[in-house]
Amino acid sequence: MKTVGRGKLSDLLIRLAHTCRKLGLNVGTSEIVEAERILETYASLKGGKLRLAEMREVVKAVFAKRVHEERVFEEAWSRVTSSNEVFRELLDKVEEHLRTLRIGYGERIYSKRALVEGADKATRERRRRAYRELKKMGIIVRRGGREVVLPRRAAMRRIAEISRKAHSASEALNRHWLSSLEEGRTSIDPEMLRNAEIPDRTLNRLGTDRLAELGMKAWRVGNKKLAYRAAKRLASLVTSGTLPKDTETTIQLLQLTGTGNLEIYLKLAGADPAVVSRMAKTLGPEVLASHLSSLDRESIKRVLPKLARLLSPDETIRLVGSLPLDTLARLPRSALKDTGRANEAFITAARHVSEAQNLALRYLETMNEAYLNYALHEYSKAKEILDNLDPRRLAPPLRPLYSHVRSLAETLGRPTSSPRDLLLRLAPSISRMDLHQAFRLLSNLYTSPDPEVRREAYRLAQRIWHARATLLKSTILRKWRKTGIRGRVELRETVYRMVRMQQEPLVYRRRRRSPGIVLVVDRSGSMVPYATWAILTASAFSRNVRRLILFGEDVDVIEVSKGPRRLVDLLLSARFGGYTNISAAMLEATRDLPPATLVLISDLKQTVQAESPVRVAERLIRSRWRIVVVAPPSRDLIVEEALRERGVRVEVVRTPWETGKRLARYLW
Amino acid sequence: MEEQKRLAEELVEAKQRTVSRSEAKVKAETILEKVKSIYGELLEPREPVRNPEEMVRRLRQDYRLLVDRELVYLVVAAFLNGRPVLFEGPPGTGKTEVGEAILSLWSGKNAFVLPCSENYDEYRVIGDFHPLMAMKYGFNEESFIPRPLLAAVLLDAGVLVDEIRRSSEEFQNMLLDIVDKRRIIVPELRRVFRAKGLGFQVIFTSNPEDIAQNELSDAFLRRVVRVKFTYPSPEREAEIVRMRLSSTPRLPDHLLSTMIECVNELRSTATHKPGPADTVLWAQLAAKMAELRGSSTVSLDDVVSAARVVLFKRDEDADTVEEVVEKFFGK
Structure with missing residues (x-):
């Protein structure tokens, strides 16, 4: 049992305070004095000398006042007390x-x-x-x-x-x-893994690729327990959407340990189609095919060519029936053989129609007549097939698709009077797209040379914005009720004023102060869908956004107060991608404002050499800012952990739509 | 002649001084009497307990609270140095209950509890003027209504300021000034009220994880002694539940330990994290159900159906809770 004599006490406290200050925790002289007084009282209550552990708790109660300060204190304590x-x-x-x-x-x-x-x-x-x-x-x-x-x-x-x-x-x-x-x-040395005890904390801070490597190496040297733990953590990361670069090793580890499930394998296949055939061997291609439609469009497009080769004709038809139309263009021609003449012809027609639609959109974007001609060419091919086709001879899974393709072909086939007319006809398909895709398309159309098209694109953007914002608001507001404080008389103040014979003595209670959030949005390439939703949410609750920051390498401050409609302009004109400087953005966001809440939408990956965002956050928290990070699954785990330790609330969202919902909780 | 005049003046002045002093005494009594007649009933005075060892024993015996000895020692040491204490930790870990019990033992009177909200101000805690009386008589003792904090200072009782983070910064600063100097100034009455004994002590509680509330300022934190509350270890939690539970109907050990495992899992996954208080409530409810059934032992079904009532707190957690309960109890 280690104890400290009285004489050494002040010496120890002073050294401790100095170390604390060096580590960024400002301990004042008054606190040293107070700690000493309380320690002495404590010791006299206990009647004698104190144990070192007890002393630590007492001094901590005086020195460390916030959660992250405790960590700093512990560090300082161990530096001072552990001997050499x-x-x-x-x-x-x-x-x-x-x-x-x-x-x-x-x-x-x-x-x-x-x-x-x-x-x-x-x-x-x-x-x-x-x-x-x-x-x-x-x-x-x-x-x-x-x-x-x-x-x-x-x-x-x-x-x-x-x-x-x-x-x-x-x-x-x-x-x-x-x-x-x-x-x-x-690099991970397999010899070290043989009997290694790795705590959860460490595992939680490893990225997917590193986890896969560690798990495989542990498996090979016979540390099965560690391999299982790594695989389990890996599986949960993949489920939440963090995908590895080294898909091969990941799948190998998941299969060896039996920790993977269908959802995980599909996600991995979506990220890296090279593993499809390997997976088809173990799971069976038909299982993969039946669940393919649960992936997002881009992943389907990647997986489809590989998978279609492995399927039997019947299975191909069933797969086609369950997929969105625009993904069919990726279906290889060879896969259509042996599906029956009518079916083959119909699928070809569907591909032509979807191609025609894409080309028509390209035409609107560029105003290049060639695209329109191509589109009409594709359409005529589709029309020829569809006219000669008897829908009753189609396989049952394809029949629901038939009417859809037919009506789409008719929309495209009618003679167009102007580009604007064409855009109007395509509007329903555009508003069915994902929000960020629709806006990306519309922002391209917005730069089109034809003023009519530009105007219509803007109108369409507003319509889509309005529909989504209303949907979001109605989802959020259903859960909340307004407090009807306004209108009630503040009695005490009123009487005071009456006694003092002041004019207009009636005083009303003020409404609750609006939260006044500062919203900081990352515009790097991977954040596009999330950022789009964040801006949409900000526009829906614009009254409570004090400042909106859109940042990449440079930082733009956007006036929200001029009306939510301006944000539609912003969405149409913002360019996404480039480097990311989170620290600069946070500093710019909080400049000249009294402390409030800062919500950061980012994947926490800073790609420029600057002060670490963790340190900036730490400083802001010390000056009483409250920081919330809304991050996509592909976030930087180490930065996340560090931020959490310093008292930042990190919310991980799986889908862009969820970003809107989470954000609205702070904005409303 | 001059000398005489000066002496006479001095005499008059001195007389005035004594008169105003005695008047003040009369007034002080009226306020004190007012306080006594309003709050006296609540106090239930008894012998104060200021020995930490004795306090731990009494907390366990009279209040059925398991409190670390170190914590009690630290709080007592802080009190003896005239420092307020801040209890910080997740909800349901007994901050409020422990604080109230310690204060009551310390001062030998039931403690005052101030549950904070954003629009709390000095008029709500120190004293207010009755509007109509104030119009009739002006701002004086007559129209003054003393409130809990003033009552605590005058009656030498403890004050528990609950959820301090919900209050405004102004309010926190005002409290600090009062606690630091152990006196309250009421400018309208031109009076200063001082605490007479050591009984007037303050404990703050706060939950830093709660959303939609204010941060505490550095100035505030520097003046308090902060005690951190955490979730207890499984063994300790079992002990707490056992202590809070009556002996019949009997809760089997394995059920209790599974319940605690289940609660611990929820603490790491759900957004609303159940505290030991929830575990206790869960056990009590399950026991009640068994009793209503007329059984002498709590069964698995009782525990599961009580879980459905106690653990579901937020809509978004519904799935998580369902999953966890199913994982541990198979239902």
């Missing part, structure tokens, strides 16, 4: 390893083989282990293409860094390894 035993122990270890390898500080390693060579097997094994440990600790590093041992001073610093916070050398080493694993600094 661990440091010595580690230093001894490093020097012993260096002796084993027969090299010194600052030396270059010309050949690894020569370094770990030895007369007998035991020596070789010992040297190999020493080399591995030194690399793991970062004492041997790669510089300029060659491996070198750090110079003595740098090595000391590195050891001090590792030994911080730890109670023993092995704990320090283990922690160092885990943190380098989290940050992706080291």
Whole structure:
């Protein structure tokens, strides 16, 4: 049991306060005095000396006042109280390893083989282990293409860094390894995984690819338990929409551990069609086909060509019946063979019609007559087929599609008087699209050379905006009731004024202050659907948005107060993509405003060299801002974790539509 | 001659001073009497308990509360140094109950509880003027209505300020001034009321995770001693539930431990996180159901149907709760 004598108490508290200040927690002199007084009272109540752990709790109660400050305090406490035993122990270890390898500080390693060579097997094994440990600790590093041992001073610093916070050398080493694993600094050494205990915290901070790699390596060296845990975490990440780049390894791990399910496999296939045939082998192509329609359009388009080759004619027909029309263009011709003449002809016609529709839209965008001619050509081909087709000879799954294709063909086939007329006819298909796709299309049309088309595109954009905003509002408002405070008389103030014989003595109660949210929206390429919904929501509740920021590398401040309709202009004219500077955006957003709530819509991936968003958030929170992040599944996990620790609320949304709903909770 | 005149003047002045002082005394008594007649009944005075060990024992025995010894020591140490205490933690961890009990034991009188809301101000907590009386007599003792905080200062009782984050910053600053200097100024009455004993102490409670509320300022936080409340360990939670539950009908151990596992799972998944208070309520409800059935042991069905009532708090959590309950109880 460690105890502290009275004489050392103030000394300890002062050192602790200094360390706290160094770490960003401002502890005042009055707090040092107060902590000492309370500690003394506490000790006299307990009658005697205090245990170190008890002391920590008491001092923490005085020094740390917020959740993230507790973490800073803990860090400062361990820095001040943990002795330098661990440091010595580690230093001894490093020097012993260096002796084993027969090299010194600052030396270059010309050949690894020569370094770990030895007369007998035991020596070789010992040297190999020493080399591995030194690399793991970062004492041997790669510089300029060659491996070198750090110079003595740098090595000391590195050891001090590792030994911080730890109670023993092995704990320090283990922690160092885990943190380098989290940050992706080291490649995963399978030998280390054999008996490794990796806490959930670390697993939660790994990205999908790293998890897959770790899981597979753990599986290979026989640490099945770790492999299962990695696979489970991986599965939950994929379910929430975070997709890996290395789909092969991911699927391999999920299949080995049996943690995957159909939904996960479909998502993975949607991301990387190269794995479709492999998956079809294990799951059966017909299973994949029957669930394909649950994916989004882009993924269907990617998977369809691969999958169609593996299906029998009957299955192909059933698949076609369940898919949206515009994805059919990706169906390979070879897959249509043997489906029966009528069916084959109809599917071809449907492809022509959908192609004609795409071309017609292209025409409106560019006003290039060639596209219109192509569209008419496609249409005439479709018409020829459809005219000679007897719908009764179609296979049952295709019959519902027939009338749809037929009516679409008729809409396109009527002679057009003007481009505007054509746009009007296509309007229903456009308003059925996803919000961001519709707006992307319309913003292209908005740059069309024909003023009539521009005007109509704008009108259509407003109509779509209005319909979606109304839908959103009605979904949100159903759950909320207004408080009818307005109109009630504030009695006390009124009487005061009456007593003082003031003019107009009646005082009404004020309405509850509106929240006045500052909304910061990321416009990087991957955020388009989410950003579109966020702006839509902001426009629906524009009265409560104090400031709207749209940022990429540069930061635009948008006046919302001039009316929600202006946001439609914004949606039509905003260019998405480019670099992202979250920190600058947050600083710009909060400039000259009193603390309130800041809602950030972003995937937290900062792609420019600037101050880390975590530090900016920390500062803002200290100056009493409340920060909420609404992030898509593909967010940066490490930044997310760091933000959460500092008291930021992070909400992960699965679909763009959900962004609107979540945001409305803060705006309304 | 001059000398005499000066002396006479001084005499008159001194007389006036004594008169105003004695008047003030009379007034003080009237306010004190008012306070006593309004709040006296609520206090139920008894022997104050200021020894931490004794306090822990009494908390367990009289209030049925399991409180860490370290926590009680810390609170008492803070009180002895004249510092208010801030209890912070998730809902349902017993902040309010523990705070009220400690204050009541400390001052030997039932504590005053101020549940905060945004439009709380000094008139609601210190005192107000009756509008009609004020019109008739002016702003004086006659028309003054003392409110709980003033009553606590005068009667030497503890005050629990519940959910301090919901109140405005102005209000927090006013409270701090009062707690720091242990006195209340009422400018309309031209009076200062001072706390006489150590009994007047303040505990604040707050839940930092709650949405739609204010942050606490640095100035405020610097002046309080912050005690963090967390969810108890499963064993401790079981102990708490057992303590709160009557012995019949009997709740089997395995059911209780599954219930606690279930609640812990919900704490990590649902948006509305059930606290130990919810666990207790759940157990009590299940026991009640068993009793109504006339059975002497709580059955699985009782627990599951009580869960449906207790754990469903928000619409968006409905699926999660359903899933978790099914996972642990198979129903």
